[in-house]
Amino acid sequence: MHEDLLARFEAGERTALARVISIVEDRRSGHEEVLRWLYPRAGTAQVVGVTGAPGAGKSTLTAAVAARMQASGRVAVLAIDPSSPTSGGAVLGDRVRMPASNVDADLYVRSMSTRGSQGGLAASTGVVVTALDAFGFDQILIETVGVGQSEVDIVRSADTVVLVTQPDSGDDIQLLKAGILEIADIFVINKADLPGADVAAMNLQALIGAVGADDGWELPLCETVATEASGVDALVDAIRAHAAHLDTTRTSDERRHQKTVSDVGWIMASILDRQHAQHLQELDRDSSLIEAIHRGECDPYTVAHDLIDGGRAR
Amino acid sequence: MGSSMESHHQADRPPRCLIAKMGLDGHDRGAHVISRAFRDAGFEVIYSGLHQTPEEIVTAAIEEDVDVIGISILSGAHNTLIPPVLEQLDDEGRLDELLVILGGIIPDADRDGLLAAGVDAIFGPGTPMDQTVAFVEESLGAASDA
Numbered sequence: 001m002h003e004d005l006l007a008r009f010e011a012g013e014r015t016a017l018a019r020v021i022s023i024v025e026d027r028r029s030g031h032e033e034v035l036r037w038l039y040p041r042a043g044t045a046q047v048v049g050v051t052g053a054p055g056a057g058k059s060t061l062t063a064a065v066a067a068r069m070q071a072s073g074r075v076a077v078l079a080i081d082p083s084s085p086t087s088g089g090a091v092l093g094d095r096v097r098m099p100a101s102n103v104d105a106d107l108y109v110r111s112m113s114t115r116g117s118q119g120g121l122a123a124s125t126g127v128v129v130t131a132l133d134a135f136g137f138d139q140i141l142i143e144t145v146g147v148g149q150s151e152v153d154i155v156r157s158a159d160t161v162v163l164v165t166q167p168d169s170g171d172d173i174q175l176l177k178a179g180i181l182e183i184a185d186i187f188v189i190n191k192a193d194l195p196g197a198d199v200a201a202m203n204l205q206a207l208i209g210a211v212g213a214d215d216g217w218e219l220p221l222c223e224t225v226a227t228e229a230s231g232v233d234a235l236v237d238a239i240r241a242h243a244a245h246l247d248t249t250r251t252s253d254e255r256r257h258q259k260t261v262s263d264v265g266w267i268m269a270s271i272l273d274r275q276h277a278q279h280l281q282e283l284d285r286d287s288s289l290i291e292a293i294h295r296g297e298c299d300p301y302t303v304a305h306d307l308i309d310g311g312r313a314r
Numbered sequence: 315m316g317s318s319m320e321s322h323h324q325a326d327r328p329p330r331c332l333i334a335k336m337g338l339d340g341h342d343r344g345a346h347v348i349s350r351a352f353r354d355a356g357f358e359v360i361y362s363g364l365h366q367t368p369e370e371i372v373t374a375a376i377e378e379d380v381d382v383i384g385i386s387i388l389s390g391a392h393n394t395l396i397p398p399v400l401e402q403l404d405d406e407g408r409l410d411e412l413l414v415i416l417g418g419i420i421p422d423a424d425r426d427g428l429l430a431a432g433v434d435a436i437f438g439p440g441t442p443m444d445q446t447v448a449f450v451e452e453s454l455g456a457a458s459d460a
Contacts, residue, residue, distance in 0.1 A: 028327075083328075087354050089356045090359065095378075096362065
């Protein structure tokens with residue numbers, strides 16, 4: 001039903017890409033057919049996640065990295081900001097920091113709201129990445145919501161995770177806690193011109209040493225001043241080195257296997273999410289069922305199972 | 315505008331809106347306030363930042379696939395900066411399906427020319443936020459019902 005749009009997408013029209021992203025993000029009618037069409041065309045991009053606490057400089061650093069990478073390939077930036085828990089609205093401000101662009105440039109920037117998802121990403125991040133990948137971007141940078149300690153969804157969407165910290169972001173006990181430290185492939189201390197950067201680098205280096213190398217990858221620590229683009233070349237080199245490392249250490253069969261498992265996984269998750277929402281609506285409309293629970297004639301566990309199994313609890 | 319607008323906005327998702335500042339105009343309090351008003355009305359608001367060129371605004375509107383562009387302009391350069399935005403949107407085939415609204419200082423004498431060129435509405439100083447948001451909601455609603 002979207003043949004014209006997909007033909008324009010294939011011809012490289014940016015307006016078509018933008019509309020395809022909206023269709024898969026919003027799960028509009030026909031989105032599954034669109035995704036089936038996109039899927040075999042995707043799979044070649046390096047997906048880089050940029051995560052870290054609010055205010056660490058993720059947007060500015062992502063913009064600087066994108067500007068560098070643009071010299072040698074086509075780059076897409078997917079910038080995610082939180083949605084309001086009360087209105088569902090959002091102010092998406094990451095674009096402010098992005099380099100100037102135009103419709104013909106090798107850079108595409110798209111802002112997304114989490115639409116209520118926790119974990120630092122939007123629920124539809126995966127399908128939007130598929131669309132960008134299929135369009136032919138070489139590198140896709142995902143900038144997460146500002147995260148605290150355990151919003152680690154990015155690790156499932158990205159090949160390479162960059163954790164951005166800043167001096168004085170709290171004592172090293174914070175980083176000892178389980179979560180964010182363990183998912184990073186590359187560490188960055190941004191705002192490295194601030195006082196305390198040396199100590200922060202020393203502390204972080206000690207922690208990285210304790211985490212140790214995972215399948216032979218020596219975790220690099222880059223010091224950057226994103227506003228001046230200083231240290232960004234070294235960071236881009238580290239990102240490229242990680243891609244090369246993945247290519248050499250994991251066989252392509254093994255990676256394809258893992259990727260397919262994870263792809264089918266999030267497709268199932270999105271189908272189950274939708275079914276969950278439908279079941280809740282069903283229940284909401286069926287006051288006899290709810291009253292039966294109130295009268296003690298059946299219990300909520302039975303009702304939950306029956307709704308999922310398609311039966312009617314009585 | 316209005317009935318002729320072929321918006322792709324669908325009611326089951328938040329409408330998307332680009333709030334933009336152009337040229338040398340560096341006063342963005344109004345843009346921040348209107349961004350918040352749209353956010354509180356459930357919109358996804360993409361804020362462009364200051365000093366955007368017409369080309370950058372059109373690029374952002376296309377890449378972000380927005381339903382609405384709101385440009386806040388206080389510098390008096392509207393007759394120079396706004397027509398290129400409209401022309402480039404038209405070139406990309408997007409002018410008819412987008413709502414373009416202006417806020418800020420636009421003298422009465424300039425309004426008709428901008429409206430004729432493709433601006434859908436102009437909201438001057440003192441316009442209640444609710445009125446601007448209601449206009450946009452009604453226009454998008456009318457377009458998606460059509």
